[in-house]
Amino acid sequence: AYDIGLHGVVYQVNKWDPKQFDWDKKLADAYYVGPTCQYCHMRGGHHYVQRFGTVYTSMGMSMADRVAPIWKEKRDRWASVCDDCHSPRFAKENLQALDESVKDAGLKYRETFKVAEDLLKDGV
Numbered sequence: 016a017y018d019i020g021l022h023g024v025v026y027q028v029n030k031w032d033p034k035q036f037d038w039d040k041k042l043a044d045a046y047y048v049g050p051t052c053q054y055c056h057m058r059g060g061h062h063y064v065q066r067f068g069t070v071y072t073s074m075g076m077s078m079a080d081r082v083a084p085i086w087k088e089k090r091d092r093w094a095s096v097c098d099d100c101h102s103p104r105f106a107k108e109n110l111q112a113l114d115e116s117v118k119d120a121g122l123k124y125r126e127t128f129k130v131a132e133d134l135l136k137d138g139v
Contacts, residue, residue: 017052055096061066 017023026049029035035048047054090110097106 022049026051050100073093 018027020114026036036051039046094103094106094110097109
C-alpha cells in the first residue's frame, strides 16, 4: 500500500537524491520530502514496527470488531502519526476511509470465493 500511495511514490521518485533523503542523518534530525516506512512505523525510536501498524484486523477494522472500544487507543495512536504533517481531521477521515475500504474488500473477497466455489462445484 505504501509503494503505490502518495508517500511511497514521492519516496520512489526522490530516494536517490541526497538533498531529499539524507541517509547520513538520524531520522529525527532529517527533513524528507515525504515519510519513509520508518517515520511512521518506528516513530519515536520504537523498534516494535506493528505499534503503528496498519494491519486492519489488528486495529479493530475487520467487519466484526472495527468499532470495538479495545481498539480505540491503537486507532488514535495511528491517527496521531498523520497529525505530524496533516490535520487531525485528515487523519480521522482517512482512517474512516480505510474502514470502508476494508468493509468493501471483505464483501468482494467473499463474492470471489463464492464464484470460485461454484466453479469448482461445476467441475471447472
